[in-house]
Amino acid sequence: MSTPFKENYNSSSPFSGTGSAITILAIESSCDETSAAVCRDGKILSNIIAGQKVHEQYGGVVPELASRAHIQNIIPVVTSAMQTAGCELQTVDCIAFTQSPGLIGSLLVGAQFAKSLALSLNKPLIAVHHMQAHVLANLIDDPRPAFPFLCLTVSGGHTQIVKCDSPYQLTVIGETMDDAAGEAFDKSAKLLGLPYPGGPLIDTYASKGNASRFSFPEPQIPGLDFSFSGLKTAILYFIRDNEQKDSNFLRNNINDICASIQKRSVSILLNNLKRAAEETGITEICVAGGVSANSGLRTSLTEMGMRNGWKTYIPAFQYCTDNAAMIAITGYYKFLNEEFDELDVKISARSEW
Ligand code: KG4
Numbered sequence: 001m002s003t004p005f006k007e008n009y010n011s012s013s014p015f016s017g018t019g020s021a022i023t024i025l026a027i028e029s030s031c032d033e034t035s036a037a038v039c040r041d042g043k044i045l046s047n048i049i050a051g052q053k054v055h056e057q058y059g060g061v062v063p064e065l066a067s068r069a070h071i072q073n074i075i076p077v078v079t080s081a082m083q084t085a086g087c088e089l090q091t092v093d094c095i096a097f098t099q100s101p102g103l104i105g106s107l108l109v110g111a112q113f114a115k116s117l118a119l120s121l122n123k124p125l126i127a128v129h130h131m132q133a134h135v136l137a138n139l140i141d142d143p144r145p146a147f148p149f150l151c152l153t154v155s156g157g158h159t160q161i162v163k164c165d166s167p168y169q170l171t172v173i174g175e176t177m178d179d180a181a182g183e184a185f186d187k188s189a190k191l192l193g194l195p196y197p198g199g200p201l202i203d204t205y206a207s208k209g210n211a212s213r214f215s216f217p218e219p220q221i222p223g224l225d226f227s228f229s230g231l232k233t234a235i236l237y238f239i240r241d242n243e244q245k246d247s248n249f250l251r252n253n254i255n256d257i258c259a260s261i262q263k264r265s266v267s268i269l270l271n272n273l274k275r276a277a278e279e280t281g282i283t284e285i286c287v288a289g290g291v292s293a294n295s296g297l298r299t300s301l302t303e304m305g306m307r308n309g310w311k312t313y314i315p316a317f318q319y320c321t322d323n324a325a326m327i328a329i330t331g332y333y334k335f336l337n338e339e340f341d342e343l344d345v346k347i348s349a350r351s352e353w
């Protein structure tokens with residue numbers, strides 16, 4: 001990619017910036033979290049995340065309300081990220097932002113803010129793919145995985161197994177054919193009458209339940225792709241049949257039901273990951289995305305890793321769900337590779353990579 005600001009840039013090389021250190025200000029606004037982070041030489045100095053409670057009453061994210069909340073949040077969030085990092089805008093070398101995928105109105109707010117800042121500060125701009133950023137969240141803290149590694153990326157919109165040969169060479173080798181893992185958690189929770197987003201609630205109830213009490217089916221999908229629609233249908237019929245027999249069934253068994261659903265969801269994810277590790281011979285194994293905050297997944301991955309001789313890596317909680325630190329670290333690697341973007345770079349609701 002070109003380096004649009006080079007001719008106007010403060011110094012002859014973007015690497016010299018305002019000193020030897022490289023400081024990136026990153027903005028994430030793809031869904032319902034407004035986040036800003038500052039990273040210096042690959043070290044995260046701040047990561048501020050503002051959630052949006054307004055969606056709870058609707059049982060899901062309302063795109064127009066998300067955009068409006070981003071507009072309200074973005075200046076305080078960026079200001080707070082700069083203050084926490086102890087950083088002045090003039091010392092920033094580059095502005096990174098989430099370009100895709102996501103809700104188009106939400107992406108627009110972050111992108112326009114980032115572009116305006118880059119233009120006014122005369123700094124380079126870096127557009128970041130949200131899913132690449134989830135994967136590279138594993139490079140934020142020590143211990144970091146060695147290349148090549150596999151990453152199971154499990155979020156509200158995606159479920160992928162990604163082979164990573166370098167920060168720049170990422171190949172999707174398996175993905176969901178229907179629902180994403182987070183979506184499956186959220187839809188299961190909805191069937192159980194739990195509020196949105198239900199994934200973390202299933203996790204909480206599951207921690208008090210017996211995961212072997214109820215059995216849900218595991219899909220037989222060839223290759224490395226995933227499917228969660230069969231599990232969702234099985235849960236629907238399971239609840240309907242048992243509630244017909246006993247109207248208090250859900251209320252009296254919620255912990256065991258959540259634990260059993262979580263156990264099956266995790267086994268669908270990890271059995272495929274195991275197949276991917278066997279097929280590729282790769283033993284450096286990471287997880288990423290909102291669902292990697294799930295305690296059942298974290299524990300089972302660690303145990304599976306010990307059984308199979310893998311080295312496993314799980315990002316800290318704040319880098320699992322949507323956050324700007326992962327955009328900052330991806331921006332840092334793209335900066336090192338001089339992958340800058342023009343001011344007219346377009347955002348996209350969906351995009352392959
Ligand atoms: O990565 P993320 O924050 O946003 C997207 O890019 O989609 O992922 C959000 C998803 C939601 O579906 C949420 O329910 C799920 O991650 N999630 C969890 C947990 N924490 C977040 N699912 C299961 N257990 C959790 N502890």
Ligand code: ZN
Nearest residue numbers: 155290321322
């Ligand atoms: Zn995400």
